[in-house]
Amino acid sequence: MSVGYVAIQWSRHKRIYDAAAAVGAVLFVGAWVITGKLMWRGEHALSDEVLILRGLGSCAIVLLHVILAIGPLARLDRRFLPVLYNRRHLGVMTFLIGLAHAALAVGYYHGFGVVSPLVSLLTSNTNVASLREFPFEWLGVGALAILFLMAATSHDFWLRNLGARAWKRLHMLVYIAYGLLVGHVALGAVQTDRGGAYVWAVGVGMVVLTALHVAAAWREAPIDAGRASATPNEAWLDVGSIDEIPMDRARLVAAAGGERIAVFRHKDGFSAVTNVCAHQGGPLGEGKVIDGCITCPWHGWQYKPGDGCSPPPFTEKIATYQVRVIGGRVQVDPKANPAGTPVTPATPMGGEGGHA
């Protein structure tokens, strides 16, 4: 959290995560090259350079699929949350692998002529009017540029200085990069007569990703439906019975026209905070209470349930809400308190939690 900048906020968890991802990437490319050598022999044999650059490219797009799948998977099943925790490092790794693929490809296919390799890359195929013959290399360049921009602005410095909304919008460009890469792989496979396996593979990947996003949205639809049915003047929102909120976990409820509210059960009381983490807008309600603090599932930012303040020496604050328990049901006032406002946790015996 925000007490001075450090290059990389390493932790044991992140080191293991990054090491596993790096080893996985090396094994993937190695397996790709070995399989390629076994599959294509004799006159069909491919050079080591081509096998490696295709292995790197395939590794990058597989990693991008993983990155895009982590979000909806974590929403569908909490066991995926640890994978979500360090997703930015995975994104930087994807860019570096994509960059290695691009450098090898430009060097191998465009580096031996009299024309500059970059000029050759842009001018060797000019069939822009044909969908089938469209220069697939340009799509790869566009995707790589977006991945670079995302990797270059992945540090919290950028989040703080660009602002959460602008930073989030910038990083939503990943979906455009994904679309460009799907086109890059599919057109590249078609134009180089590598068969339909690549096209089928990216097609299956697209279907799986779409299904995961739709499933995650469908699962959250009841929360949004609750928001739609609530009226702006509604004083208290019903969250559920006290038994429906697991210990140290939250249940979500949506205010009319407002953001989601996460109502946590901790010790003997119930506390409510905004569902939006001050860091990157992560879903606090999908996190849990660790060491007495609500912990964001995305990057581990923490807030005290009673006042929405990060524990010292950190200074972040989020909005809190009044909570009450009436007849065994937990209710929350949808009017947000200013960030950092202390609210006494509501208890079944004590009723409404008021300002502390």
Add this chain to the structure above:
Amino acid sequence: MSDPIARLLIAALGLYAAVGGVVAAWFLVRGSRRMDAGVRTASVWFKLLIAPGLAALWPWVVARAGSKATQDDSHDA
């Protein structure tokens, strides 16, 4: 894409990157005092990590530094 357009595009990108490199170096040495004091005390590794982004988004860096300077001047007045 024709050869002259490709060369022009690459030259323009090279110029953009060169200006970005200068702006990034300026920001890390002096400009960060105005925009984000946390950068000044940060490690060299941190500065190297944010340098590519500073170079890529240099128009934003220049605009942000300009607006900060204007604010500082109005406070001093």
